[in-house]
Amino acid sequence: NAGVTQTPKFQVLKTGQSMTLQCAQDMNHEYMSWYRQDPGMGLRLIHYSVGAGITDQGEVPNGYNVSRSTTEDFPLRLLSAAPSQTSVYFCASRLWDKANEKLFFGSGTQLSVL
Amino acid sequence: ILNVEQSPQSLHVQEGDSTNFTCSFPSSNFYALHWYRWETAKSPEALFVMTLNGDEKKKGRISATLNTKEGYSYLYIKGSQPEDSATYLCAFNPPDSSYKLIFGSGTRLLVRP
Numbered sequence: 001n002a003g004v005t006q007t008p009k010f011q012v013l014k015t016g017q018s019m020t021l022q023c024a025q026d027m028n029h030e031y032m033s034w035y036r037q038d039p040g041m042g043l044r045l046i047h048y049s050v051g052a053g054i055t056d057q058g059e060v061p062n063g064y065n066v067s068r069s070t071t072e073d074f075p076l077r078l079l080s081a082a083p084s085q086t087s088v089y090f091c092a093s094r095l096w097d098k099a100n101e102k103l104f105f106g107s108g109t110q111l112s113v114l
Numbered sequence: 115i116l117n118v119e120q121s122p123q124s125l126h127v128q129e130g131d132s133t134n135f136t137c138s139f140p141s142s143n144f145y146a147l148h149w150y151r152w153e154t155a156k157s158p159e160a161l162f163v164m165t166l167n168g169d170e171k172k173k174g175r176i177s178a179t180l181n182t183k184e185g186y187s188y189l190y191i192k193g194s195q196p197e198d199s200a201t202y203l204c205a206f207n208p209p210d211s212s213y214k215l216i217f218g219s220g221t222r223l224l225v226r227p
Contacts, residue, residue, distance in 0.1 A: 031213065042118065042203065042217035043158075050213060058214060090157065100146045102160030103215065 006106035013081040021076040023091030032074035036087040120218035135221040137204030141185030145207035194225040
């Protein structure tokens with residue numbers, strides 16, 4: 001099993017550009033989520049999904065869109081990038097509706113918006 | 115706003131020292147408390163997930179305890195080694211959702227040889 005795979009690892013955007021961060025998992029996890037990590041702050045939840053076709057907002061959803069058309073994939077879209085979205089992004093998954101199940105994290109995407 | 119507080123923010127110890135960190139969280143409607151270890155340039159990896167008041171978990175030299183009534187968890191490292199250097203994150207589920215996991219800002223541990 002590859003686990004949780006994120007691409008790209010690094011990305012530089014100009015303000016106003018759009019892009020999609022890809023996340024895929026091969027563990028048949030229903031639950032998938034996106035976090036961002038900023039200096040001095042904990043991981044903050046952007047969006048999450050508990051299964052194909054089901055998504056919901058986390059703590060900091062503004063400026064981001066998600067969709068979940070398959071169990072395996074959970075892409076994160078920035079429609080019009082802003083410098084405030086410069087951050088490290090992590091995708092994570094686990095078995096759904098299992099609060100006592102641990103999260104498995106991808107390797108992260110370092111995004112800079114100029 | 116629900117906060118997960120971790121202390122201290124950072125900690126420098128000598129190899130062989132034992133150390134502990136604290137995670138404080140709102141104690142109402144508790145679901146689960148997670149601890150993750152995050153090494154520089156890597157992804158966070160789960161250490162423990164605890165659900166019951168009084169839970170104690172152990173993994174090698176690392177152990178954790180949980181008090182849901184007063185809203186805190188301790189992480190202990192016995193005989194710290196340089197490879198223990200990492201940021202230790204705790205996270206908990208807020209009362210309204212078992213799907214959302216709220217993370218603290220972490221305790222950064224540096225173990226000097």
